[in-house]
Each structure stands twice: as structure tokens, then as C-alpha cells.
Amino acid sequence: VRPARLASFALALGFAPGAFAHAFLQHASPRVGSTLAQAPKRVTLHFSEALEPAFSTVQVMDAAGHRVDGRDGKVDAQDPASLGVSLPALGPGKYRVKWRVLSTDTHVTQGDFTFEVGPSAR
Amino acid sequence: MTEAALTLARAVQYAAAIVLFGQFAFAFAVSPEGRLPRHFGRVAAGCALALAASAIAWLALEASNMSGQPLGAAVEEGTWRIVLARTFFGHAWIARAVFFALLCGALLALRRGETPARRAAAAFAALLLLATISCAGHAAGGIGTDRDAHLVVDGVHLVAAGTWVGTLLPFVALLREAALAPAGDGTARAWRAARRFSTLGIACVGALVLTGVVNACYMVHGWDALVDSRYGAELLAKLSLAAVMVVLAVVNRHWLTPRLARGPDPEAALHAIVRNAALEIALGFAIVLIVANLGITEPPMGPMTH
Numbered sequence: 001v002r003p004a005r006l007a008s009f010a011l012a013l014g015f016a017p018g019a020f021a022h023a024f025l026q027h028a029s030p031r032v033g034s035t036l037a038q039a040p041k042r043v044t045l046h047f048s049e050a051l052e053p054a055f056s057t058v059q060v061m062d063a064a065g066h067r068v069d070g071r072d073g074k075v076d077a078q079d080p081a082s083l084g085v086s087l088p089a090l091g092p093g094k095y096r097v098k099w100r101v102l103s104t105d106t107h108v109t110q111g112d113f114t115f116e117v118g119p120s121a122r
Numbered sequence: 123m124t125e126a127a128l129t130l131a132r133a134v135q136y137a138a139a140i141v142l143f144g145q146f147a148f149a150f151a152v153s154p155e156g157r158l159p160r161h162f163g164r165v166a167a168g169c170a171l172a173l174a175a176s177a178i179a180w181l182a183l184e185a186s187n188m189s190g191q192p193l194g195a196a197v198e199e200g201t202w203r204i205v206l207a208r209t210f211f212g213h214a215w216i217a218r219a220v221f222f223a224l225l226c227g228a229l230l231a232l233r234r235g236e237t238p239a240r241r242a243a244a245a246f247a248a249l250l251l252l253a254t255i256s257c258a259g260h261a262a263g264g265i266g267t268d269r270d271a272h273l274v275v276d277g278v279h280l281v282a283a284g285t286w287v288g289t290l291l292p293f294v295a296l297l298r299e300a301a302l303a304p305a306g307d308g309t310a311r312a313w314r315a316a317r318r319f320s321t322l323g324i325a326c327v328g329a330l331v332l333t334g335v336v337n338a339c340y341m342v343h344g345w346d347a348l349v350d351s352r353y354g355a356e357l358l359a360k361l362s363l364a365a366v367m368v369v370l371a372v373v374n375r376h377w378l379t380p381r382l383a384r385g386p387d388p389e390a391a392l393h394a395i396v397r398n399a400a401l402e403i404a405l406g407f408a409i410v411l412i413v414a415n416l417g418i419t420e421p422p423m424g425p426m427t428h
Contacts, residue, residue, distance in 0.1 A: 022263070022420050049263045054208035055188045081265060102188050104210040105263030107418070 023047040023081070023103035025111060032113040039090040039117045043069070043097055050080040055102035058085045063094045080104075092119045124187060125418060131180040132258075133414035136280075137407060138172035139252040141165065142225075143281070144288015146245035151285075151322045152293055154314045158236060159292035160299075166229050166244075173222060173251065180258075181205065181215055214257035221250040252284045253277035259417040260341060275336045282329035285322065286367075287406035290399055293319050297396045301389070312392050313382035320375040327368060347422035354422055360412045363405045370398045370405075 029044045030036055043060055053075040060069035070086035083101060095117065100110040145165060149158045159165070185196035185205045196202065206212035228244035256262070256276035264272050293315065300312035341353070348354035374395050381391035 050265045050269070052188070052209045054204050100190070102209070103263050104269075105260050106184055106188065106209075106211050106258065107263070107420070108187060108190070 022105075022107045023049040023051055023101050023109050025099070025109075025113075028097070028113065030115040033115065035116040035118055037118050040087060040115075042084050042086050044082060044084040045097075045099055046079075047081045047083070047101060047103070049103040049105070051075045051083060052102040052104055055108075056083055056100070058083050058097065058099045060085065060087060061096045061098065062090075068095070090117050092117050124183060124193070125415075128180070128183050128187065128418055129411070129415045131176045131183055132417055133411050134172050134176035135180060136255060136410045136414055138169040138176065139248070139255060140284040140288040140406075140410065141291060142169035142173070142288070143245075143248040143252045143284045144291055146241065146248055147285045147289045147322070148292040149241065150245070152289055152315055152319045153296070154311060154318070158232075158241065159295060161295075163233065166232075170222075170226060170229065177215065177218065177222070181212075184211055210262055211258055214254060214262070217257075218251060218254055221247050221254070225251060249281065253281050255280055260421065261337075264340075272337075272340055275333045275340075278329060279333035279337060282326045282333065283406075283409075286326040286330070287403065287410070289319065289322060290403045290406065294396055294399045294403065297392060297399065301392050301396065309382045309388040309392055312395070313379065316374070316379045316382060316395060320371075320379060323371050323375070327371070330364070341421045351420075351422035353416065353419045356412055356416050356419060360409050360416070363409050363412075367402050367405050367409075370402050374398050 024047060025032075026046050026048050028046065029042075030040050043058065045058060056073075056075055058069070058073040059067055062068050068088065068090065070088065073083065073085035076082040076084060083099065093116070094114055096112055096114050098110075098112040100108065102108050142165070145159055145162055149156060153159070181202050182193060182197050185191070185202040186193040188205060188209065188211075189196055189201045191199070191201060204212075206216060225244060225247035228240060228247055231240045232244055254277065256273050256279075259276065261272040261276035262269065296315050297312050300308040300315075302308065303311065338357070342348050342357065348357065378391045378395045378398070382388050382395075
């Protein structure tokens with residue numbers, strides 16, 4: 001075990017600053033409820049905890065409820081608290097992001113939010 | 123329904139691991155002769171059965187919880203295999219199954235005769251089974267070094283709690299036997315055991331307070347969060363019961379145990395110690411039930427979405 005890892009382990013023991021248990025959505029790109037001038041190429045969600053890729057999903061729906069994302073949603077290998085999915089070229093309109101994630105401590109959380117692509121986008 | 127079943131499966135897993143490990147802690151730290159309790163074979167077999175049954179139930183229930191499928195579908199469609207192969211809970215479950223196999227091997231060896239090496243092997247497997255329950259609770263939710271630290275702290279907390287509560291059972295059995303022995307012999311043996319148990323208890327309470335404070339720092343952010351949430355209410359209930367346990371232990375150590383050696387009325391003191399210790403056991407297992415539910419209850423840390 002490297003000294004740096006030992007040191008950070010000791011620091012973690014001493015200060016215990018984490019915010020664990022149940023993965024809460026901390027921030028998203030596009031931002032929750034935002035209106036964008038340009039259509040986004042991806043939706044990325046950042047949670048408060050590491051996620052289990054096998055049971056964490058994200059979908060993007062248009063105003064009519066049709067699924068529009070690239071169906072390639074996955075947890076970031078470098079950042080296990082981050083879940084993203086690609087998007088095709090979206091036209092103007094309102095879109096709903098629905099997510100259901102499982103944190104590594106076995107808790108399921110789910111939610112949804114909308115963002116809007118403005119009329120000037122294309 | 124699933125929450126109640128999950129709480130029950132977790133509680134049985136905790137209780138069985140605690141009772142089993144307590145048998146070894148008793149032999150190492152309390153028994154004046156350094157031997158396993160009289161009914162060890164039957165107790166160990168019961169604990170092993172409870173550990174296996176509750177672990178299988180826990181896996182099936184988690185497959186349902188994680189996937190959102192009904193329990194029957196999660197079992198029949200093999201979702202539990204995905205849980206085992208691709209989740210942290212599943213990997214911990216497999217590791218614990220290996221520890222359980224080691225435990226069974228060591229217990230079978232102990233049946234052929236008690237040797238220090240066989241006892242140490244079985245005790246080590248029981249210790250691992252108790253400590254690694256932390257891998258299936260809130261402590262598993264962090265990232266990187268934070269998660270490692272929280273798992274270790276939670277594991278130590280479990281072992282300290284398990285040592286205290288688990289050792290109480292054979293300790294009370296020993297005191298009851300002592301109460302039936304001729305007056306002088308019985309109280310002298312009870313006094314030796316009670317002194318040893320007190321020393322162990324102080325170490326356990328110290329470790330519990332230390333690791334409990336660190337755990338609380340991880341899980342609860344502020345007094346308001348503690349009193350305004352179901353998690354906080356359950357945690358306060360647990361702490362209240364633990365405080366009563368500590369009071370009973372202090373009474374046993376400072377008022378009643380000295381009377382076993384010096385009087386007055388050592389027999390009455392012995393009966394009072396047995397009564398208090400039995401009450402501590404009941405409170406300890408009530409805490410186990412609360413803790414089993416705390417592990418699946420959302421801690422008071424709201425979303426910070428933007």
C-alpha cells in the first residue's frame with residue numbers, strides 16, 4: 001500500500017466528511033429545468049454516490065413521450081458517480097430525463113427533470 | 123413487504139453472526155478456563171443454519187429490490203446471478219460465502235476435538251463474517267478511500283457490538299451455573315468471570331463510542347437532520363437503548379461485582395448481575411433489529427439538484 005493512499009485513508013478516518021447512502025442527483029448537464037440555445041449532444045447526471053452500472057439507467061423522452069436518446073446510457077468508468085447517455089440532433093422542444101439508479105450500498109433512487117431546447121437550435 | 127423482509131433477513135444475519143462470534147470471544151476473554159461454552163456445538167450449528175438461510179433470502183430480496191422486479195421473477199429469471207457477478211453487494215456476498223465455507227470446515231474440525239488452532243480458525247472466520255456485514259450497508263456507498271475508511275470503521279463497530287452482546291449470552295449461562303453451585307465456589311467463579319467480562323465490556327464500549335461518532339459524522343449532518351427524519355429517530359432510539367445497556371453494565375461492574383468477593387450478600391448480588399445481564403441481552407437484540415432497518419432507511423441528506 002502506497003504511503004499516499006495510507007495518508008488519505010487516515011485523513012478520511014479522521015474527518016469523515018462524506019455524504020453517503022442513497023445516490024442523490026447532485027447536478028446534471030443540461031441543468032435541471034434549463035433552456036438551451038443549442039441542442040446538447042449528451043445528458044450527464046452526477047450523483048452523490050458510486051453507482052452500480054448493472055442496475056442504473058437513464059432515458060430521454062420528447063414532449064410526446066417517445067424515447068429519443070442513443071440507448072447507450074452507462075456509468076462513467078473514471079467517475080462511478082456519473083451516468084451519461086448520448087443524444088441525436090434534437091429539434092426545439094421540451095425533453096424529459098428519467099433516471100433510476102442503484103448505489104453501491106444497494107439503495108435505489110429515481111427521478112426525472114426536464115430541459116428545453118430553444119427555437120433557435122438546430 | 124420487501125422492506126420488512128429485508129429488515130428481517132438482515133436482522134437474522136446480524137444476530138447469528140453476533141451470537142456465533144460471542145462464543146469465541148467468551149472463550150478467549152471471559153471463561154476462567156479459556157474454553158468454549160458448554161452448548162457451543164448446538165449454538166454454532168444453529169447460527170450456521172441461520173447465517174446460510176438469511177444470506178440466501180437477503181440475496182433474493184436484493185435481486186428484487188435492485189431490479190424492481192417482483193421477488194419470484196427476480197429469482198426465476200436469474201437476476202440474482204447479475205447481482206452476484208456485477209454489484210459490490212454481490213462480490214461481498216461471494217466473499218462472505220467463502221468465509222462461511224471456512225467457518226463450516228473449522229466447526230467440523232472442532233467437533234472432532236477442541237484445539238487452540240481449530241478454535242482460532244473458527245473464531246477468525248466468525249470474525250470475518252461479522253465484520254464484513256458492513257459491506258452490505260450504508261458504509262458501502264462511498265467512493266474510493268472514503269468508502270474503504272467507512273467500511274473499516276463500520277466493521278470495527280460491528281465487531282465491538284457483537285463482542286459485547288454475543289459474549290453476554292454464555293456469560294449469563296456461566297453465572298446461572300455458578301448460582302447453582304455451592305455458595306462460596308459459585309460466587310468466586312462468578313467473580314472471576316465478571317471481572318474479565320467487565321474489562322472486555324469497557325474495551326467494547328470505548329470502541330463503540332469512537333466508531334459510532336465517526337459513523338454518525340458520515341451519515342447525519344447536523345442536529346436538525348437527526349431529529350427531523352425517520353433515520354434520525356431510529357438512530358436516537360438505538361442510542362437510548364445502548365445508553366441503558368451501559369448503565370446496567372456500570373451497575374454490574376461497580377456495585378454488584380465487588381459484592382461477589384466482599385459481600386454483603388454475594389448470592390443476591392449474583393442474581394442481580396444475572397438479571398441485569400439478561401436485560402442487556404434483550405436490549406442488545408432490540409438494537410440489532412433497529413440497526414437492520416437503519417441499513418435500508420434513507421439517511422437525512424437531501425438532494426442538491428441543479
